[in-house]
Amino acid sequence: MSEDFNDNKTIQAQSSEAISGGGSGIASDADYVRPAEVADQDLYHGHSFITKWIFCQDAKVIGVQYFLLATFTGIIGLILSWLMRLQLGFPELVPFMTAEHYYQFVTMHGMIMVVYFLTALFLGGFGNYLIPLMVGARDMVFPYLNMVSFWSFFVAVGVLLASFFVPGGPTGSGWTLYPPQAILEGTPGSGWGIMLMCISLILFVAGFTMGGLNYLITVLQARTRGMTLMRMPLTVWGIFTATVLAMLAFPALLVGALMMSLDNVLGTSFFMPTILKAGEVLEYGGGSPILFQHLFWFFGHPEVYIVALPAFGIISDLISVHARKNIFGYRMMVWAIVGIGALSFFVWAHHMYVSGMNPWFGFFFATTTLIIAVPTAMKVYNWILTLWRGNIRLNTVMLWCLGFIVTFVNGGITGIFLGNVSVDVPLSDTYFVIAHFHMVMGIAPLMVIMGAVYHWFPLVAGRFLDEKLGKWHFWLTFLGAYSIYFPMHYLGFIGVPRRYFEMYDSPYITSAVGMNEFISLAAFIVGAAQFILIYNIIKTLKTGKPAGHNPWQACSLEWLTPSVPPEHGNWGDRLPTVHRWAYDFSVPGAKEDFITQTTPPSEVAHTKVEKT
Amino acid sequence: MSDIKIEGYEFKPGFKGMAKDTGSDQTMFKGVHWGKAMMWIFLLSDTFIFSCFLISYMKGRGSTIIDWPNPSEVFGLHVFGVDVPLLLIAIMTFVLITSSGTMALAVKYGYEKNKKMCGWLILATAIGGLTFVGMQAFEWSKLIHEGVRPWENPFGAPQFGSFFFMITGFHGTHVSIGVIFLFIYAYKTFAGHYDEGKRGWFTSMKGDYVEIEILGLYWHFVDLVWVFIFAFFYLW
Numbered sequence: 001m002s003e004d005f006n007d008n009k010t011i012q013a014q015s016s017e018a019i020s021g022g023g024s025g026i027a028s029d030a031d032y033v034r035p036a037e038v039a040d041q042d043l044y045h046g047h048s049f050i051t052k053w054i055f056c057q058d059a060k061v062i063g064v065q066y067f068l069l070a071t072f073t074g075i076i077g078l079i080l081s082w083l084m085r086l087q088l089g090f091p092e093l094v095p096f097m098t099a100e101h102y103y104q105f106v107t108m109h110g111m112i113m114v115v116y117f118l119t120a121l122f123l124g125g126f127g128n129y130l131i132p133l134m135v136g137a138r139d140m141v142f143p144y145l146n147m148v149s150f151w152s153f154f155v156a157v158g159v160l161l162a163s164f165f166v167p168g169g170p171t172g173s174g175w176t177l178y179p180p181q182a183i184l185e186g187t188p189g190s191g192w193g194i195m196l197m198c199i200s201l202i203l204f205v206a207g208f209t210m211g212g213l214n215y216l217i218t219v220l221q222a223r224t225r226g227m228t229l230m231r232m233p234l235t236v237w238g239i240f241t242a243t244v245l246a247m248l249a250f251p252a253l254l255v256g257a258l259m260m261s262l263d264n265v266l267g268t269s270f271f272m273p274t275i276l277k278a279g280e281v282l283e284y285g286g287g288s289p290i291l292f293q294h295l296f297w298f299f300g301h302p303e304v305y306i307v308a309l310p311a312f313g314i315i316s317d318l319i320s321v322h323a324r325k326n327i328f329g330y331r332m333m334v335w336a337i338v339g340i341g342a343l344s345f346f347v348w349a350h351h352m353y354v355s356g357m358n359p360w361f362g363f364f365f366a367t368t369t370l371i372i373a374v375p376t377a378m379k380v381y382n383w384i385l386t387l388w389r390g391n392i393r394l395n396t397v398m399l400w401c402l403g404f405i406v407t408f409v410n411g412g413i414t415g416i417f418l419g420n421v422s423v424d425v426p427l428s429d430t431y432f433v434i435a436h437f438h439m440v441m442g443i444a445p446l447m448v449i450m451g452a453v454y455h456w457f458p459l460v461a462g463r464f465l466d467e468k469l470g471k472w473h474f475w476l477t478f479l480g481a482y483s484i485y486f487p488m489h490y491l492g493f494i495g496v497p498r499r500y501f502e503m504y505d506s507p508y509i510t511s512a513v514g515m516n517e518f519i520s521l522a523a524f525i526v527g528a529a530q531f532i533l534i535y536n537i538i539k540t541l542k543t544g545k546p547a548g549h550n551p552w553q554a555c556s557l558e559w560l561t562p563s564v565p566p567e568h569g570n571w572g573d574r575l576p577t578v579h580r581w582a583y584d585f586s587v588p589g590a591k592e593d594f595i596t597q598t599t600p601p602s603e604v605a606h607t608k609v610e611k612t
Numbered sequence: 613m614s615d616i617k618i619e620g621y622e623f624k625p626g627f628k629g630m631a632k633d634t635g636s637d638q639t640m641f642k643g644v645h646w647g648k649a650m651m652w653i654f655l656l657s658d659t660f661i662f663s664c665f666l667i668s669y670m671k672g673r674g675s676t677i678i679d680w681p682n683p684s685e686v687f688g689l690h691v692f693g694v695d696v697p698l699l700l701i702a703i704m705t706f707v708l709i710t711s712s713g714t715m716a717l718a719v720k721y722g723y724e725k726n727k728k729m730c731g732w733l734i735l736a737t738a739i740g741g742l743t744f745v746g747m748q749a750f751e752w753s754k755l756i757h758e759g760v761r762p763w764e765n766p767f768g769a770p771q772f773g774s775f776f777f778m779i780t781g782f783h784g785t786h787v788s789i790g791v792i793f794l795f796i797y798a799y800k801t802f803a804g805h806y807d808e809g810k811r812g813w814f815t816s817m818k819g820d821y822v823e824i825e826i827l828g829l830y831w832h833f834v835d836l837v838w839v840f841i842f843a844f845f846y847l848w
Binding site for chain 2: 035042145209213228248250254268291298428495578590
């Protein structure tokens, strides 16, 4: 009974709005939006528990599934980093920590965090949840394929984690998996470990391809009426471009992983040169280890932007909403995202400056690398200009946004150091590199994820996260992360090499001992601080403040669903019609400080809203 | 396709039309079925996979210090007392290209709702693909019989065997997957699933003749890739 009543009320409210809206009282020509080109999407509605929550075809549930599994894997990566820091800060304290284990933890930490945590979380998690909602679709265009995508990811994670329990343990060749050492005896996990890693990566790529096709076609072909590409929120632009990168970069990883598996299992020599071991010539010969490096980094560098571009997009939306201002230079932001994406395919060999390449080659890649700084800097300036004179709400989301900008600039500047061949060569394989990439593609995207979680949790769960706990979480993470990575730059300058299990009695490095202890303690605190978020989520899921409709007064479509949290099919009976971009905040003359994307021009005729 | 009509939307020719479509709402590729757009993008991704394979092959062939075997000898057949270079491969390529032709006709008859012709042509395509895979199996077993292995090669550089088996194997897998789907689609066509819009067993989406065109795109792609593999392995 009560449900029926509610339905009636919403319909009445809608129709009264349509009649009384606008100055003239009748909808003007400007309100006209072309009729739908495609028939409404045909959806499979699950009925049982299994089809509704496990093998579910609803992109929102799949998004949450991706989010949870990626977070679970990320926590394993976090625990591995604790174990590494334990060894680095307090060598020989833990009896079971051998050099082999250390290398295995380094490898698994890197691979998990980059691929199975950040990529899966941004594209699989946020992509699935937000793309259909933000472009006004009922669901992803191929819901079944989308479901298979998640379960491939599930199996990939299973295979990856299984490598902890096979003879020899997981591979310890570093996350770059460079041959020949990755598959030679003496490297931990050279048999089973590396094989399972390759299989897991291949499964991940296969699963991701299925998801990626969904994201791309949903954005290109399934937008709602009135939603042009240049009216999409930047979140969608970021995820879309990152998906394009992934579709073109993951093939190189797939090929590399496949060839390495064959080298390992069948004894081919794609990557294996002639090798003398203890005076004996091995069976291998004639292959090229550099070839793997090219394949790996042709994937590996776009991968950085696969993580960074969704973060750029999401942060733009968060800043705009919580500064109550339109994003500064929307078109510039879009083209910067596209430009960074395109350039990211021409910089991969800057990871290989010390592999013995032709200096002219290095010169080319240094140039392209530094050119990327241009669109990136544009984005940073635009974020700052969006904040400038904004009506800033200094809540937890905004704190994460500010934290992101600072951290990203920090990591970006060290990137300019490392992009130059002559500066990179002495800094290569030191802690400076570790500090750089953790700042720019570890902590910075993580801050975006955190901000996004605090921002969209009210949509997903219908309740706010606790602000007080959120602020504790932010400050501990922010200050703690700087305590970890600032000193690492110094460690790099004094020449502490990365990936070393222990420094033993290196006299030049005595000043590093105390610093390493400090970094480790900070790392323990920052890691532990992340559990505040988990506690916060569990606590507020039942008892948090109810959020209601559009709690942040945002303009974009995901907040305008008939029910919160949105149901399967997202939009009830009628798909939304879009009349403007997602950033009409604080428009002069408007009743409120935001105009939603679905508001027709006749309703805001007296305001100074721009045509978008 | 110029015969697409969309209510309230005026198509423009050339670059301006492309810009207009891109800037418009709802869809970027007007009137293009979702599945068709998906297949094109998937094929772009798959192109990168095969490119990585072929570039790796060029790099491997370029950097090995042992001589590469002469393709006309290795791939030659001895028939009726004469050595004919590239005989088998010529037949294989001919069969595969022909199957692309039958596929294209199947798409045409599909859109004309000519169930019978469409079904038979899909079946012919499937049999062409199956013949190709069979001949490839014959070629593989001949080479294996002569001592070529992924890790060694009596005729020269061991990388020859590695790349040959890997790349033709990967392509053969593509063909085999295509053949399986062709048989399924032939059945579905004969059973009238596309006429009545019967829902798919897995996806529960309504069947439509456009599916045949989507499979056709895949099939033509597999053929095109074969042309490159043919050029790089057999003619270089």
